Amino acid sequence: MEKIGFVGVGLMGHGMAANLLAAGHPLTVVAHRNRGPVDDLVSRGAVEAADLAALARASDIVHICAPGSPQVEAIVEVLAAEMLKGGIVVDCSTSNPVSTEALAARLAERGIDWVDAPLGGTPVQAEAGELAAMVGATPEVFARIEPVLRTWAGTIAHVGGPAAGHKMKLLNNFLAMGYGALYSEALALAEKAGLGTDTFDSVIRGSRMDCGFYQTFMGYAVEGNREAHKFTLTNALKDMTYLSAMAGGTGVANPIGAAIRNSYALAVNTGGDGAEDYVPHLVDYIARANGVDRG
Template identity: 70%
Template sequence: MTQSIGFIGVGLMGHGMAKNILAAGFDLTVLGHRNRGPVDDLVARGAREAASPEELAAASDVVFLCLPGSLQVEAMIDKMADQLPKGAIVVDCSTSDPVSTLKLGESLAERGLNLVDAPLGGTPVQAEEGTLSALVGATDEVFAKVKPAIDAWASTVVHIGGPGDGHKMKLLNNFLSLGYAAMYSEALALGEKVGITAQVFDSAIRGSRMDCGFYQTFMSYALDGNRESHKFTLTNALKDMRYLESMADAAGMANPIGNAAKNSFALAVSTGGDGDKDYIPHLVDFVARQNGVKRS
């Protein structure tokens, strides 16, 4: 029997994901939003629009959530829980705090419901193409049930482990990428201070063992001013680093490097980083200004 899918959060990433779920032949219900463009497009493609989370929950065997973070996920699940049919699966595709994820999973299990964490890797372009990656935390049984729907929008699906493990791995992944962003920004500012321009810096790093895809995306802005080279906001980066801190605290582990990277983003956000328009590579400008550096 074809699963009935609900999707909440059809924005920058969610629209493409939902579009590919429809293309794979699933019945799809989406939650209405004041941003009508993505919703209207999906309805034109055959989706149904629900007027409330409760209405969407009652019509869905599987509900995908693509929301800013744990606070929004908790609030949405609280609205849906009483209307979800027994055995339903909620798939949190947000980058969320695993401490919250585990508590939500336990709460839903008591109601005969299932929570899967499947945070994303990739860009809005890859979401439209159906070539995202997913890091999935779920029991083997629930993973088997939900994988066909995830396959509709992800070309790489990795079953990391049990519930919560997907979000744990996503935060470790983001720790690496956001840590690199903080280091690149500081290195470029220091370089300018001592007479090494960004262009000279890049000529030494590009093609070396320190080069990587993330470096090239970051430098696409630092060198060429491509403001949309990595459309992931500074505020979301700060949120993720705070979740990493929460995970480390829950594990009883010091994480000084993570906190140092978090503080780079916190300084940028607190000194004017625009929540909707300033993205990860733009950190280079904030670190430069904090150090009295005019980037070349």
């Protein structure tokens, strides 16, 4: 069995790591700020490394779940120096493809392969081993890594070579964050026009305009469940900023992407708690900007 290292056993990473352990992979983890997930995984049989360098030396394959490219770059700096030739780095973060391409090239010089496998799904799906993965890897590396990915992913799409997974993930999040911005503006308008949120929802729910994202978003907007969709406003803004860079790099006009990014920038930069407020909470910021009191 491949020896796995896991960096970032947080909301998504804990479930993924637990499934790797359950499948029989020797697992090494490293602590960051929250000890709870690390202690739980150690109780299940994982080994805690003293530092990132020790984790790299103990692992054939290292998974990374980090907030974004700056953190991934810092982690890879250590992995590139410490992992043995023939190892694989799997970045499950939503990262900037420009950075991804540079990291893959640097690791290749060291004889270390690269996989980008950003995630689709929720922490509940992570625990159940039912995440989706959009994978960028060479065919040879994908053949080796696929059985490992299947321990925590229910759906795997191999979309191309290194960085292709991150490009596809940004397109996926373009749609998702766009839904969030659109729903928030529509609900502000519904309130201001005298229809209200409940009336709006009674027409859209179950119609052709309904979808899974709509239902989790309305889990907060209608039902008040603050944890209906645990993806932070800060991450949404980060992803839309990466999308803008991708569009600029390809020369594609991206006016709708810019408008979506501005919706999240408004929230984050006008008192939003980006560490605690999630995408469905955007509805409150757009409402306040339009003089609507959602109570």
